Structure formats: C-alpha cells, structure tokens
Amino acid sequence: MTEHQDPPPAAEVQLPPRRPLRPLDQFQGTLAQRVHASLREAILSMSLRPGDIVRKPEICExxxxxxxxxxxxxxRLAVEHLVRIVPQAGTYVARFSLDEVREGAFLREALELAAVERVASTVTDEQLVLLRRNLRLQEALVEDLDIAGFYQTDAAMHELILSLTGFRRVASLADSAWVHVNRARQLLLPAKGRVQATLDEHRAIIAAIEARDPAAAREATRSHLGKLVGFLEPLALTHPDLFEPD
Known part of the structure; x- marks a missing residue:
C-alpha cells in the first residue's frame, strides 16, 4: 500500500459541508417519493448528519x-435504516453501523466483481468511450478540487460498469447493498490523499477493462472496494459520536 493510501489520521477527517435540501422539482415521482429522494440525498451526502434531529415542520417549510x-x-427512510424513530423522543438521522457497513461492502463486492469480470469480457469500443469520458471528468474534478462533483462522478462510473452487464436489476441491487458504505465513505474523500488514491484505483479498473482482461479487472476492483472497510473501521474509535456501538 502506498503512503497516500494509509488510513487518514483522525485530525484530517473532515465532515463535508452542509447543503440545503434540493428542491422537489429536481426529482421525479409522487410528492412523497420526491421528498424521500431529497431527504435521502441529504443524508447520504452528510448534509444531514448522524445523530441530527429530523424536524418535520422545518422540512415541510x-x-x-x-x-x-x-x-x-x-x-421509508426508517425502513432503509437511514433514520431512527424513537417513540416519545423524536426522529434522528441514523448513526453509522459497522455491521451494516461490513455487510453492504460484502454484498456490493460480490456483485461488482462479477459485473466487472463480465464487462471486461464483453465491452465494446462504444462502451469504452463512455468509461474513458467518465474518467476524464473525474480527473478534471480532482484538478479543480471539486470533492462533491468527484463523489458523484465516482458513483456514476460504478453504475455505468454495472449497467454494461446488460442486466437491468444489478445496479439497483448494488445501490441498495452499498447505501450505508456510500454514506460512511463521505468521511474519507475529504481526507488528504484519498481522492487522488481513489482516482488512481479507478484508472487501474478502466485500464484492465480496456485491455479486456477479466482477471485484472476483477483484481483491480477487489483492491479498490476492499480498502473502504479497512479505512472506515478506525473511524468508529476516533469518531464514536458518528457510530453505533458494536
């Protein structure tokens, strides 16, 4: 492991900035579905943070x-374990659970390793153009120090690889499995060196797909996904206010 891939010290971990809820006209679906999408996005992006009180009158306004x-x-967020409803006390944004993070990482890795292996075997020249275009955008966002933009483009790359399998449900299954890891990893991307390390890992994955080498693509993806839980586990000790006790 290179130096910039070591777990970040506690002092370097910074919570992402809070942002207002996105307006409902930027989402699709019924009114309740759009409210859910706006709140879910705020929770996953850490604009609403673990332990925050969910104040319904403020959300309505x-x-x-x-x-x-x-x-x-x-x-619906409670069913997804993204909020906790405590009778007679209130509703809170759920703290991170290492058990859920580990389980989600296990399920996502199983899906994505199979997916990237298949894609490396079947990828077309047109599909490679889409992957390279995404990677170039990631590079530009890193250069501009746009962490939020990089995070979104990172997610888009993984979704693209999953979609290139040709299986319609794979991406949604992976997203459901990954949701708690995805939220917790917001603690890592602002850390010194982590964004560049992530970009380097993405380059290795795309290079293996370009080479149409399923074994190399699988190994590059395993290395990339496998680092996350190892980075996150120490944060439960250094930031106990954000995590549920084991």
Whole structure:
C-alpha cells in the first residue's frame, strides 16, 4: 500500500459541508417519493448528519409541502435504516453501523466483481468511450478540487460498469447493498490523499477493462472496494459520536 493510501489520521477527517435540501422539482415521482429522494440525498451526502434531529415542520417549510408526504418519506427512510424513530423522543438521522457497513461492502463486492469480470469480457469500443469520458471528468474534478462533483462522478462510473452487464436489476441491487458504505465513505474523500488514491484505483479498473482482461479487472476492483472497510473501521474509535456501538 502506498503512503497516500494509509488510513487518514483522525485530525484530517473532515465532515463535508452542509447543503440545503434540493428542491422537489429536481426529482421525479409522487410528492412523497420526491421528498424521500431529497431527504435521502441529504443524508447520504452528510448534509444531514448522524445523530441530527429530523424536524418535520422545518422540512415541510423548506420543501413547501404538508406533513403527510414528509411523514411517508421518513417512514421509508426508517425502513432503509437511514433514520431512527424513537417513540416519545423524536426522529434522528441514523448513526453509522459497522455491521451494516461490513455487510453492504460484502454484498456490493460480490456483485461488482462479477459485473466487472463480465464487462471486461464483453465491452465494446462504444462502451469504452463512455468509461474513458467518465474518467476524464473525474480527473478534471480532482484538478479543480471539486470533492462533491468527484463523489458523484465516482458513483456514476460504478453504475455505468454495472449497467454494461446488460442486466437491468444489478445496479439497483448494488445501490441498495452499498447505501450505508456510500454514506460512511463521505468521511474519507475529504481526507488528504484519498481522492487522488481513489482516482488512481479507478484508472487501474478502466485500464484492465480496456485491455479486456477479466482477471485484472476483477483484481483491480477487489483492491479498490476492499480498502473502504479497512479505512472506515478506525473511524468508529476516533469518531464514536458518528457510530453505533458494536
């Protein structure tokens, strides 16, 4: 492991900046589905942080909706384990659970290793153009120090690889498995050297797909995904306020 891939010291871990809830006209679906999408995005991006109180009247005012779609959205978030509803106490953004992170990483790795191996065997020249274009955008975002933009393009690369398998449900299954890891990894990307290390890992994955080498693509993806849990586990000790006790 290179120096910049070592787990970041606690002092270097910074929470991403808070951002307002995105307006509902930027989402699709029913009113409750759009409220859910806006709140879910805020939780996954750490704009709403582990332990934060979910204040429904404020959400209603911010999004310009009544209490009913907000309550429906919060109930759905509770099923996803992204919020905790405590009777007589309130609703809180769920803290990270290492058990859920480990399980999600295990499931996502199983899906994505199979996917990248298949893609490396079947990729077309047109599909390679899409992968290279995504990688160039990642490089530009790193150069511009746009962490949030890099995070979104990173996710888009993984979704693209999954979609290139030709199987319609793989991407949604992987997203569901990955949701808790995805949220927790927001603690890592602002850390010194982690964004560049992630970009280097992505380059290795795309290079192996370009070479149409399934074994190399699988190994590069395994190395990339396997680092995350190892980086996150020490943070449960250094940032206990963000994690549920084991």
């Amino acid at each position: 911010t999004l310009g909706v009544s209490r009913s779609p907000v309550s429906e959205a919060v109930a």
